[in-house]
Amino acid sequence: MTQQNSSSHPSIIIIGTGFGGLGMAIQLKKAGFEHVTLLEKDNRVGGTWRDNTYPGAACDVQSHFYSYSFEPKHDWSRKFGLQHELLGYMEHCVEKYGLRKQIHFNCEVAEAIFDDARNLWTLRLTDGETLEARVLITATGQLNQPAWPRIEGMDDFEGAGFHSARWDHNYDLKDKRVAVIGTGASAIQFVPEIAGKVKSLALFQRSAAWVLPKPDRPFKRWEQTLFKTIPAWDRLYRYLIYWKNESRGLAFTGFSRLLNIFARQAKNEARKHVTDPEKLAHIIPDYQIGCKRILISNDWYPAINRTNLDLVTDPIEKIDHTGVQTQSGKHYAVDAIIFGTGFRASEFLSPIRVTGRGGITLNEAWQDGAVAFKGITVSGFPNLFMLYGPNTNLAHNSILYMLESQFNYVLGCLKVLQKYPGAAMDVRKDRMKRYSNVIQEGLEGSVWSSGCDSWYLDANGKNTLNWPGFTFSYRFSTRHVDTTDYQLLDPAG
Numbered sequence: 001m002t003q004q005n006s007s008s009h010p011s012i013i014i015i016g017t018g019f020g021g022l023g024m025a026i027q028l029k030k031a032g033f034e035h036v037t038l039l040e041k042d043n044r045v046g047g048t049w050r051d052n053t054y055p056g057a058a059c060d061v062q063s064h065f066y067s068y069s070f071e072p073k074h075d076w077s078r079k080f081g082l083q084h085e086l087l088g089y090m091e092h093c094v095e096k097y098g099l100r101k102q103i104h105f106n107c108e109v110a111e112a113i114f115d116d117a118r119n120l121w122t123l124r125l126t127d128g129e130t131l132e133a134r135v136l137i138t139a140t141g142q143l144n145q146p147a148w149p150r151i152e153g154m155d156d157f158e159g160a161g162f163h164s165a166r167w168d169h170n171y172d173l174k175d176k177r178v179a180v181i182g183t184g185a186s187a188i189q190f191v192p193e194i195a196g197k198v199k200s201l202a203l204f205q206r207s208a209a210w211v212l213p214k215p216d217r218p219f220k221r222w223e224q225t226l227f228k229t230i231p232a233w234d235r236l237y238r239y240l241i242y243w244k245n246e247s248r249g250l251a252f253t254g255f256s257r258l259l260n261i262f263a264r265q266a267k268n269e270a271r272k273h274v275t276d277p278e279k280l281a282h283i284i285p286d287y288q289i290g291c292k293r294i295l296i297s298n299d300w301y302p303a304i305n306r307t308n309l310d311l312v313t314d315p316i317e318k319i320d321h322t323g324v325q326t327q328s329g330k331h332y333a334v335d336a337i338i339f340g341t342g343f344r345a346s347e348f349l350s351p352i353r354v355t356g357r358g359g360i361t362l363n364e365a366w367q368d369g370a371v372a373f374k375g376i377t378v379s380g381f382p383n384l385f386m387l388y389g390p391n392t393n394l395a396h397n398s399i400l401y402m403l404e405s406q407f408n409y410v411l412g413c414l415k416v417l418q419k420y421p422g423a424a425m426d427v428r429k430d431r432m433k434r435y436s437n438v439i440q441e442g443l444e445g446s447v448w449s450s451g452c453d454s455w456y457l458d459a460n461g462k463n464t465l466n467w468p469g470f471t472f473s474y475r476f477s478t479r480h481v482d483t484t485d486y487q488l489l490d491p492a493g
Contacts, residue, residue, distance in 0.1 A: 010033075013131060014137045014138075015039050015136070017094075018047020020047075020388050021040075021047075021139035022090055022093055022099065023403055023404065024407050025038055025099050027407045029097060039107040040103055040105050042106070043106055045090055047144065052083060052186065055190050055194060057186075058078075058081065060214070061397070061398045062079055063076035063080060063085075064227075064234070064238045064241060065242060065398045066398050066400055068400065072231070072238070074224055075219075076219060076224075078219060079216050107127075109352050110126045111353045111354075111355070112124075114383075116357055117491060119489060119491045120132050120133070121133050134417070134424075135414065135417070137386075137387065138349055138385070138387065143345060146163040146341075147343050149339065152317070154319050157320070158322065159322075160337070171336065175197075175198070176336055177199050178194065178199075178202070178336050179201075179202045179337045181324075181339050182205075182341040183205045183206075184293070184341070187340035188297045189297065191309075192303035195306050195309055200334075201309045202332045203304075203312060204324065208282065210290075210294050211269070212296050215296075245396055245398070246397055246470060248396040252290055252395050270284055270301050275305055282313045283311065289447075290447035290448070291452035292455075292456075294395070319337070322334075342455055345455050354384070357426070369460055371464070372432070373432040373435050374474075376406055376410065377413075377425070377486075381426070383426075385410045387403060387407075387410075390464045390465070391468070392474070393456075394466070395448075402467070405478040406478065412480060412481035423488045423490055424488070424489045424491075426487045440463075449463070
């Protein structure tokens, strides 16, 4: 299948139908771009909110700000959106904006190759089908490839085993002996949900997490009515959330001492709920708060305090056919092992093989770490635009705000391409390098460089994920496209 193309409206393929892919498609439609196809590897939209269906799955950004600015939802059930509500919101957007016909489900991309002679991207799907388009937009996210630990004997285990992002809802955990490996953002949510159902829970912790109370509650009916009947109030409420969240950026980027206030709060919460001295000693982190992702929960510490939960900090030696053995030699016999070990966040676009100009692959271009101009374009890969790319992740505000900034920038690039039919935009290498240096310099003074081992760092220890400043500064930098940052390439053929 080959994409149709016109000189004024280049053909576009978007990979992924999470918040990035759907939002980009909606903005393209509003701007009059007709030849747009979305490729989805699964059988429904939703991205991370389709994949993560574990008990207790919810957002840690307020509902009204974890939604598109152009599509407000007034009837959120809670201050922080639940997984099924977020997924339903996205499906609502698909129907309202008529995207269903543009989405090709069960289409997993194996390879994308740029044809220098024709300035076209050729995509090969895992089933062998090929597609072509002038423009390729990737919206695969950073939390789509589960990270599995490397533990000896994992394949020998005879009980149930699954990753939290691939939850086995057919397996009944009631009265089972369960091991949970990992105490990150997912475990913080699902452990309290299952702790009261299982017979015993062995929670294997490599390092503790800083956990703050979650200011969550159900919205009252009158509040929902107020949001609906007075749009200005809905907008004001969203505006207030933005600035409340944005103010925390100060603590992460340049005034990390401010985070000590939150550290004291987290310690007080732990002491209030965890009465076991041994557990309390291990549940409070020994690293600077903010160096790893700060988590929010109201039921994590009460769950830790349960008598049927065993907090294990002794490193895992191996897994055998009946359970987990630690380095001290203690063996935990279990019926099921749940891996709450996060995602391969720094492996952008994995496992798609992307080849640009001169046959250079993205992995080769990124051998020293992922880098992209404004987190969107990569030198040597013309007409490739990444959403939620390198150094656009946040620790203090909503990624949807960053995505909407990127939508605007990509649209600006496409308008440039409309003026030069058949051309391709390739960001200049010196501009990308200069931009990357500024980003890395900004990260040097941040709390994320305070010495802990976090998922923000790639295999080389480089922070390729986080944005080192305020989100309004990113929006300002993506308002307009400066064509001097790019080379415009004519087809070679």
